[in-house]
Amino acid sequence: MKRAELKQRKLDATSARVEGMTLPAGAAWAEALRQDALSRLLAMGLPQGRDEYWRWTRPDTLNADAPKPATVFDAKEAPVFSGIDRLKIVFVDGVFDAEASDALDGENLEIMRLSDALSADIHWVKDAYGVQEKKAQDPVERPFATLNTAFATDGVVIRATGKVAKPVSLIYLHRNETSDAILHHVIRVEEGADLTVLENGPAAARFNKVMEVEVSDKAAFHHVRAQGRDHERRAVTHVFATIGQEALFKSFTMTANGVLTRNEVVLDIQGDDSMAHVAGAALGDGDFHHDDTVFITHDAERCESRQVFKKVLRNGAKGVFQGKILVKAGAQKTDGYQISQGLLLDGDSQFLAKPELEIYADDVACSHGSTVGAIDDEALFYLRSRGVPTAEATDLLTLAFLAEAIEEIEDEAIAEDILHRLEGWLTRRRAG
Amino acid sequence: MLEIKNLHVKLEEEDKQILKGVDLKVGEGEVHAIMGPNGSGKSTTSYVLSGRDGYEVTEGEVLLDGENILELEPEERAAAGLFLAFQYPVEIPGVGNMTFLRTAVNAQRKARGEEELSATDFLKEIRAKAKSLQIDAEMLKRPVNVGFSGGEKKRNEILQMAMLEPKLCILDETDSGLDVDAMKLVSEGVNALRDGKRSFIVITHYQRLLDHIKPDVVHIMSNGRIIKSGGPELALEVENNGYADLLAEVEQA
Numbered sequence: 001m002k003r004a005e006l007k008q009r010k011l012d013a014t015s016a017r018v019e020g021m022t023l024p025a026g027a028a029w030a031e032a033l034r035q036d037a038l039s040r041l042l043a044m045g046l047p048q049g050r051d052e053y054w055r056w057t058r059p060d061t062l063n064a065d066a067p068k069p070a071t072v073f074d075a076k077e078a079p080v081f082s083g084i085d086r087l088k089i090v091f092v093d094g095v096f097d098a099e100a101s102d103a104l105d106g107e108n109l110e111i112m113r114l115s116d117a118l119s120a121d122i123h124w125v126k127d128a129y130g131v132q133e134k135k136a137q138d139p140v141e142r143p144f145a146t147l148n149t150a151f152a153t154d155g156v157v158i159r160a161t162g163k164v165a166k167p168v169s170l171i172y173l174h175r176n177e178t179s180d181a182i183l184h185h186v187i188r189v190e191e192g193a194d195l196t197v198l199e200n201g202p203a204a205a206r207f208n209k210v211m212e213v214e215v216s217d218k219a220a221f222h223h224v225r226a227q228g229r230d231h232e233r234r235a236v237t238h239v240f241a242t243i244g245q246e247a248l249f250k251s252f253t254m255t256a257n258g259v260l261t262r263n264e265v266v267l268d269i270q271g272d273d274s275m276a277h278v279a280g281a282a283l284g285d286g287d288f289h290h291d292d293t294v295f296i297t298h299d300a301e302r303c304e305s306r307q308v309f310k311k312v313l314r315n316g317a318k319g320v321f322q323g324k325i326l327v328k329a330g331a332q333k334t335d336g337y338q339i340s341q342g343l344l345l346d347g348d349s350q351f352l353a354k355p356e357l358e359i360y361a362d363d364v365a366c367s368h369g370s371t372v373g374a375i376d377d378e379a380l381f382y383l384r385s386r387g388v389p390t391a392e393a394t395d396l397l398t399l400a401f402l403a404e405a406i407e408e409i410e411d412e413a414i415a416e417d418i419l420h421r422l423e424g425w426l427t428r429r430r431a432g
Numbered sequence: 433m434l435e436i437k438n439l440h441v442k443l444e445e446e447d448k449q450i451l452k453g454v455d456l457k458v459g460e461g462e463v464h465a466i467m468g469p470n471g472s473g474k475s476t477t478s479y480v481l482s483g484r485d486g487y488e489v490t491e492g493e494v495l496l497d498g499e500n501i502l503e504l505e506p507e508e509r510a511a512a513g514l515f516l517a518f519q520y521p522v523e524i525p526g527v528g529n530m531t532f533l534r535t536a537v538n539a540q541r542k543a544r545g546e547e548e549l550s551a552t553d554f555l556k557e558i559r560a561k562a563k564s565l566q567i568d569a570e571m572l573k574r575p576v577n578v579g580f581s582g583g584e585k586k587r588n589e590i591l592q593m594a595m596l597e598p599k600l601c602i603l604d605e606t607d608s609g610l611d612v613d614a615m616k617l618v619s620e621g622v623n624a625l626r627d628g629k630r631s632f633i634v635i636t637h638y639q640r641l642l643d644h645i646k647p648d649v650v651h652i653m654s655n656g657r658i659i660k661s662g663g664p665e666l667a668l669e670v671e672n673n674g675y676a677d678l679l680a681e682v683e684q685a
Contacts, residue, residue: 039494085638375484382522386592387510387540396535400526400575 007324010045016198017046017063019149020143030118033130037150040134040430046143053140055264055351056320057291062144062236067206070232080226080421081198084413087111089156093174093204094181096154100171108162108193114155114184128186132212132240138268140295145238145264148210152184153315159188160195160219165220167196172203174230175334178205184212189219191244196411207235217244217271223251224414226421227261231288233261245300246273252409254418255282255290256425262291269331272300279408281418282319283312283347283398283425291320292340297330298361307338308351310405312398324356327364331352336366343375343401345394395426433497434458434600435629439472439608440491441480447591450476452656453492458600463632465642465667468653473565473609474635477653478604482516483509510536511543513599517589517606529588532576533558533595540676561594564627565621583614590621601625602633607641619644654679 018041023034039252046063047054063069079083083113089111090100096113104111130149136142158168170185183205189195193216213222227235243249255261267276282290296305308374322342342351353370375397383393399422406422409415434457440507441451451473458464466474480487481494483506489666524532538548548556562572565587577585588605589609593601603622606617622632622645634645642650642664650666651658654675659682660666 202583271655281530378522380628381506382518382524383518383536384506385484385510385518386532386536386596387507387543388536389507389539389543390505393507393540396527397524400524403526 014045026118027269041146060394070205073230086167093179110159117157160193163194169198172201174202182208187213191216194220194223202230202233210236213241215247227278228256231257236262238264247274249276253280267296269387277306279308279405281402281405285315288317294323298327298334302333304335309340316348319351321353327359329360332363334364338368342372435495438492461628465634465647465650472653473656515598517603518606521585582609601605639667
């Protein structure tokens with residue numbers, strides 16, 4: 001009885017939340033998809049603190065009618081990826097900015113604004129928008145992604161038909177202190193194609209983003225994102241991907257600052273002999289709260305998956321990791337690896353981890369580890385005995401702690417850029 | 433150069449006195465060997481000199497060129513010219529050997545108000561010094577001491593010593609875990625650094641290291657004190673007769 005009451009309260013709150021929102025217009029098929037998403041959302045309800053999947057991350061500010069204001073950070077140095085030759089697509093507070101963006105084309109590349117794609121009749125988009133999001137609701141509900149499918153106002157649709165030379169760079173600027181942005185991207189990497197997508201910027205005071213990626217057979221998809229700076233921002237993001245045969249999927253996220261970041265990654269490995277890697281390096285202090293929630297399904301033979309998540313926490317910061325590897329019956333010779341580690345730079349910080357393995361095949365190698373600890377005293381003394389001052393030595397060891405995650409970035413220039421940002425963050429903290 | 437006066441040290445965590453009045457004077461360019469049975473306080477002396485946590489100095493002082501270094505942080509002692517070659521060099525995954533050395537060299541230069549070494553100059557210097565210690569480029573790229581053999585670790589210590597150019601080097605059982613060839617190589621590395629000004633304290637159990645690194649003075653340590661000092665012949669005496677006779681001799685006196 002109590003359970004039913006709670007559920008009802010949750011559904012009532014969800015109805016109230018979406019009451020003032022209107023579904024964006026588009027082609028009939030798109031409007032039907034959005035309507036379907038809304039119905040699904042109203043049936044499951046937005047998460048509440050009691051939900052198992054949200055036990056360690058409070059969803060209430062994400063549920064509130066209006067976002068909490070977030071101060072716009074005025075960075076002095078050039079943003080990340082500035083030195084990388086790339087195709088820039090700019091969103092300001094969640095709205096596409098054509099003037100600031102490059103022309104939406106390139107060799108082996110088709111790019112369209114989401115609203116245009118959902119008003120047209122593009123067969124592959126029809127089969128893709130919201131499809132993975134819907135499928136990923138089982139066995140765990142992900143209502144914010146459903147909310148996104150229903151109400152996303154902007155985004156891009158990208159199709160790579162061959163090797164794309166320049167990375168496609170999605171830049172999310174934040175100018176308005178109370179902006180509430182919902183973006184949805186749909187990406188298809190065709191057979192044998194190769195695409196890199198970069199993402200950076202705080203985006204909005206409150207940001208809900210979904211990226212659905214289809215990596216076809218023999219295709220490669222690289223994703224590197226940097227969520228940074230504006231500390232008061234709140235973000236809930238989902239990356240959904242299906243991975244074909246002999247395909248490669250790699251995603252890395254750097255997060256520095258942010259009072260609430262929840263990054264969910266849901267991967268479905270469907271083709272044999274593929275590789276899927278997800279990694280993250282997060283650092284923050286004070287009321288920093290960072291949550292990585294990952295779900296990888298192996299549904300094919302001889303595939304490798306890796307999850308490498310590292311969090312540096314200080315002065316009361318909180319890090320969360322929920323990671324699961326599901327190996328379905330028949331997914332023989334699966335090689336799954338998962339590591340999540342928290343480095344606590346003081347006694348006030350917290351790292352909470354829930355690693356899970358669920359295996360139904362009998363010939364697999366899966367390993368997982370989760371650790372939490374402080375800077376190694378022995379190593380620190382060794383460095384100091386060579387003349388490196390404590391603060392500098394601590395930074396060096398902190399970067400060493402993050403190294404395994406950063407190594408997951410394949411492109412050297414991009415990895416170097418990310419490393420500089422992390423160094424910069426540590427140096428600034430030391431100075432401040 | 434270095435003067436240890438009546439040094440008393442106890443463990444911070446427990447009420448256990450380790451050093452009970454160590455006196456030692458090392459002059460410029462001299463090589464002093466400290467020998468002694470297990471648990472006599474040799475390694476503790478090296479740790480206390482380098483500023484490791486966990487020890488409490490209850491009495492005495494340590495002067496390096498007239499300055500009491502016991503008040504200094506480990507990094508300040510290093511910048512002042514003190515170097516400890518560890519008995520068990522620490523592995524640091526994720527930090528490249530080269531990065532580590534460059535950071536250390538430049539941190540010391542900065543602390544002394546000197547200009548930092550440029551990347552090119554550093555590279556030139558380290559390549560030359562690594563070559564003479566038979567440390568290949570691959571070892572320089574690898575994370576500090578990770579996956580190094582015992583001999584490689586010790587050679588890496590000597591490389592650091594060569595790059596940091598300290599005034600006083602303390603070698604804590606550098607010969608432990610080394611085969612004859614590796615010991616020779618390490619000793620040659622140490623001898624190459626003897627320039628008449630740089631001083632050394634060589635802590636060892638065995639005389640054989642002292643065949644390669646010839647000491648000016650040999651000290652025998654026991655139960656937290658230096659009980660006997662003499663020339664190189666003292667080491668030979670230990671080698672032949674063990675410590676028992678020496679200890680008995682002191683007890684009786």
